[in-house]
Amino acid sequence: MYAKSQVSVDDLYFLLGLKRRDIMANLWTIAFDDSGDERKAVFIIAGCLVGNKAEWNDFNKAWRKGLHRSPRIEHFHQKEYASRNEEFRQFFDKTKWPEPSGKEAARDKRDALLSVIAKSRLSCYALALRVPDYVRVRNASRSCFITF
Secondary structure, eight states: OOOOSSOOHHHHHHHTTOOTTSOOOSOOEEEEEEEESTTSSSEEEEEEEEEOHHHHHHHHHHHHHHHHSSSOOSOOOHHHHHHTOGGGGGGGOTTTSTTTHHHHHHHHHHHHHHHHHHHSSOEEEEEEEEHHHHHHHHHHOTTOOOOO
């Protein structure tokens, strides 16, 4: 699979549903992330948040506030949440979080951060692909490409 980490202007126009003759009056910031099965052999998922400077400033303030609200974490990564390690290791403290309250507290923290995203003015986009289908289509047509 060929993937690229940089998005071209043409890719951006495509993602936003614009034609080259359209004029974009704003500069946009886009945050991409991807995931998949362990070897990315069955499926891949990519998502992004898109917004202008004011939208990102508002989001960043709310995100930092959500991270630092008790119980404080410095960053969020789904893998750490799922395994309760690194930032989420604190939820294994049986004195502070007797089971099942450690799991519940970790879930509440994640849900609060999801709420920050949902309430933001950022636009969210996602794409899920079954890798075998993508490879079949890509091999059938040279004009097919992937932009993440």
